[in-house]
Amino acid sequence: xxxxxxxxxxxQYGWTKVLHGVSFDxxxxxxxxxxxxxxxxxxxxxxxxxxxxxxxGGVRFDGRSIAGRATEDVVRLGIAHVPEGRGTxxxxxxxxxxRLGAYARSRGGSLAEDLQTAYKYFPVLAERRAQLAxxxxxxxxxxxxxxxxxxxxxRLLLLDEPSLGLAPLVVREIFRIxxxxxxxxxxxxxxxxxxxxxxxxxxxxxxLMETGRVVMSGSAAELREHDTVRRAYLGY
Amino acid sequence: xxxxxxxxxxxxxxxxxxxSVALAxxxxxxxxxxxxxxxxxxAMFSTYLAWTMLNxxxxxxxxxxxxxxxxxxxxxxxxxIVIRPVEGAPVLTxxxxxxxxxxxxxxxxxxxxxxxxKPFPSPFPPKPIRVGNIYFGAHDIGALAVTLLVLAxxxxxxxxxxxxxxxxxxxxxxxxxxxxxxxxxxxxxxxxGLAALVGAVAGMMVAPIVFLDPxxxxxxxxxxxxxxTLGGFxxxxxAVLGGLIVGVIENLAGTYVHFIGTELKLTVALAxxxxxxxxxxxxxxGRAAIHRV
Numbered sequence: 001x002x003x004x005x006x007x008x009x010x011x012q013y014g015w016t017k018v019l020h021g022v023s024f025d026x027x028x029x030x031x032x033x034x035x036x037x038x039x040x041x042x043x044x045x046x047x048x049x050x051x052x053x054x055x056x057g058g059v060r061f062d063g064r065s066i067a068g069r070a071t072e073d074v075v076r077l078g079i080a081h082v083p084e085g086r087g088t089x090x091x092x093x094x095x096x097x098x099r100l101g102a103y104a105r106s107r108g109g110s111l112a113e114d115l116q117t118a119y120k121y122f123p124v125l126a127e128r129r130a131q132l133a134x135x136x137x138x139x140x141x142x143x144x145x146x147x148x149x150x151x152x153x154x155r156l157l158l159l160d161e162p163s164l165g166l167a168p169l170v171v172r173e174i175f176r177i178x179x180x181x182x183x184x185x186x187x188x189x190x191x192x193x194x195x196x197x198x199x200x201x202x203x204x205x206x207x208l209m210e211t212g213r214v215v216m217s218g219s220a221a222e223l224r225e226h227d228t229v230r231r232a233y234l235g236y
Numbered sequence: 237x238x239x240x241x242x243x244x245x246x247x248x249x250x251x252x253x254x255x256s257v258a259l260a261x262x263x264x265x266x267x268x269x270x271x272x273x274x275x276x277x278x279a280m281f282s283t284y285l286a287w288t289m290l291n292x293x294x295x296x297x298x299x300x301x302x303x304x305x306x307x308x309x310x311x312x313x314x315x316x317i318v319i320r321p322v323e324g325a326p327v328l329t330x331x332x333x334x335x336x337x338x339x340x341x342x343x344x345x346x347x348x349x350x351x352x353x354k355p356f357p358s359p360f361p362p363k364p365i366r367v368g369n370i371y372f373g374a375h376d377i378g379a380l381a382v383t384l385l386v387l388a389x390x391x392x393x394x395x396x397x398x399x400x401x402x403x404x405x406x407x408x409x410x411x412x413x414x415x416x417x418x419x420x421x422x423x424x425x426x427x428x429g430l431a432a433l434v435g436a437v438a439g440m441m442v443a444p445i446v447f448l449d450p451x452x453x454x455x456x457x458x459x460x461x462x463x464x465t466l467g468g469f470x471x472x473x474x475a476v477l478g479g480l481i482v483g484v485i486e487n488l489a490g491t492y493v494h495f496i497g498t499e500l501k502l503t504v505a506l507a508x509x510x511x512x513x514x515x516x517x518x519x520x521x522g523r524a525a526i527h528r529v
Contacts, residue, residue: 050415075417087412089405100405103398104417148416 001063003028003188004049004156009057011041011048018044020212021057026156026205031182031189033199033220035233036209042192043084045209046158049190050074050081061156076104080149084160086141090134094125097133097144101151109153117185118147121177139170146174150181156188157181163195171195175202196233200224208233238370243487249376250445250459251483252383256438257453257460258467258475259387260431265469267407267427268319270330274337275460276453278314279435281341282307283443283452284349286436287356296359300440304433311432315425323421345450356443379441386437387476390430394472403427455502459486462505465512468522478520482508 002025011019018041026032036042048055051071059067066074075081080101089097098118102111119126122143128136133144142162149157159178163171175198182189193199200206206223208216216223223229230236257275264272272278282303289299318337322330360378364371394400406413406423413420439453446452459482467478482505489496489504496504518524 052411052414071414072417072419075415081415083412083415087409087415089409089412091408092401092405096401096405099398099401100413100416100418103402152417 002026003062004190005058005060006045006049007058007060009045009048009055009059011044011053011055013044013053018212019048019055022209022212022214024207024214024217026188026190028188029182029186030205031179031191031203032205032207033191033193033203034207034209035193035196035199035223035229037233038194039211040209041212042209043160044212046081046160046190046192049158050079072104075152078105078152078155079158080152080154080156081158082145082149082160082162084164086145088133088136088141088144090132092133093130094133094136094144095129097148098125098151101148102153105152114151114153118150121150121181122147139166139174142166142170142174143177146178146181150185150187154187156190159189159191161192161194163193163198171198178202196229197235200234239491240488241370242372243491244484245372245380246376247484247487248480249373249380249483250442250486251463251480252380252476253438253442253479254456254459254463254482255476255479256383256386256434256441257456258463258479259390259472260434260438261460261464262467262469262472262475263427263431263434265464266472267403267424268323268330270319270327270334271469272431273331273334273457274341275431275435276457277338277341277345277450278307278311278432279439279456280450280453281345282310282432282436283356283439283448284345286440287349287354287443287448290357296357300359303436303440307432307436308429311429312425314432315428319428320421320425323424342450349450351450353447353449356440356448358444375444382437382441386434390434399426458502459483459505462508462512464519465509466519468519470523471519471521474519474521 004026007023009019009022010017022045034042034045044053047053049059051069051074055067057067058065061077061079066077089100098115099111102114124140125144125147128140133141136144146162162174178189179202181187191199191203200220200223203220206218206220207214208223208229257279260275261272264270285306286299286303289302290296318333322333358375360374363374365374365377394404402418403423403426405416406418406420410420442456443452463479463482464475466481467474486501486504490498490501512519
């Protein structure tokens with residue numbers, strides 16, 4: 001059984017329907033990616049999983065239905081959502097941002113220990129722990145966002161476009177850390193990306209979305225080799 | 237010189253009260269982007285509750301503590317029942333709801349307690365405190381001490397507790413807060429409760445000076461607006477400091493500028509609001525609000 005099962009998910013903003021029955025699975029312990037162009041509905045899919053938009057359809061986490069639940073309650077089940085744009089609390093310090101990440105976690109353990117873990121993965125945050133988060137660079141804020149998600153001790157980490165607006169070198173660094181976290185903390189990852197080349201290198205399963213529908217799925221290797229994907233999304 | 241020091245200290249005492257009400261305004265403004273025009277009437281109502289308990293023979297500090305608890309609960313209830321339904325409505329709607337609340341609280345207080353002024357006791361001895369050759373009103377010193385104690389308590393709460401941190405987060409970034417599992421609606425309600433509590437302290441400290449009646453907070457609220465504007469509506473510490481400055485300016489202007497006297501004191505506050513808005517709209521310590529459109 002998959003950790004997250006999404007079936008026939010529909011979502012709309014006002015009168016405009018943006019998801020037309022999306023189905024996909026996230027396997028426990030794996031990294032799954034959803035690819036697609038701007039406006040394909042990737043972000044909405046993640047938001048729908050977290051109860052941030054009105055939806056219809058089935059969302060099951062660990063076998064339990066979570067469709068229609070409030071965001072705060074979904075988070076409490078161990079789903080950490082790192083939103084597009086990073087969602088930094090710019091007027092709070094780096095360490096306060098991290099403490100907020102641990103606010104709702106259901107699994108116990110010491111806060112100090114988790115801060116150490118977060119700082120181990122992102123040493124630059126340790127250097128800046130007393131600084132206001134708004135003064136960090138874009139890459140550092142993205143690291144802070146991932147670290148904040150990690151503080152929940154999540155079972156599932158949802159990453160929305162972590163590469164957005166960052167230099168390629170920084171993106172590579174962040175993806176490397178995500179892989180390490182996935183292996184060491186045994187956190188399943190659902191990654192939504194426009195940067196298909198990077199995402200396919202990181203993930204083991206992939207889905208391709210176009211205008212609110214899943215149009216292709218398979219292992220990351222399969223999608224990498226697929227002609228259409230190569231031409232339209234990888235650019236060679 | 238003696239008169240100057242006396243006037244400064246008594247200015248600080250009333251300034252602390254203005255600062256408290258200003259802080260209550262700023263707390264709600266930061267969390268919900270709304271100026272709570274009913275803040276003064278909520279404080280007045282709390283003070284009447286304290287008066288009722290004192291009249292029934294409850295010892296002062298017990299009545300004081302009970303009033304804080306009841307005010308907190310009422311503040312939470314007001315947010316849940318009156319403000320919650322208009323959450324997300326245009327600002328004008330919420331402003332009108334707040335003004336409606338003001339009128340209702342005012343008339344209910346008048347209906348229950350009548351509009352006749354009542355004396356309200358001070359917990360501090362009537363004998364002035366003498367330092368060298370200068371005499372200070374014991375109530376002035378005591379009120380200043382109580383106010384500062386409450387403010388220090390709030391500072392510790394917001395700075396060092398997890399709930400305080402969550403409330404600051406909810407005020408700044410509700411979407412991210414929900415993703416951290418924070419129940420934003422309740423954080424706002426607790427904010428209203430705390431604002432009501434701070435207002436209650438201000439009401440009980442100012443009532444011995446201005447006497448208790450349903451309109452007693454009208455003037456104070458204007459001073460509080462002046463304080464919050466001066467310090468910056470986005471800065472809690474600035475609002476308190478603004479209150480202290482306004483209190484001192486008000487007293488000094490009344491004493492040393494002869495045509496102002498006691499009659500034009502309130503005008504000083506309004507002039508101050510105008511000057512700050514013209515010269516430095518974000519206040520001394522505020523940040524200019526930048527909205528991306």
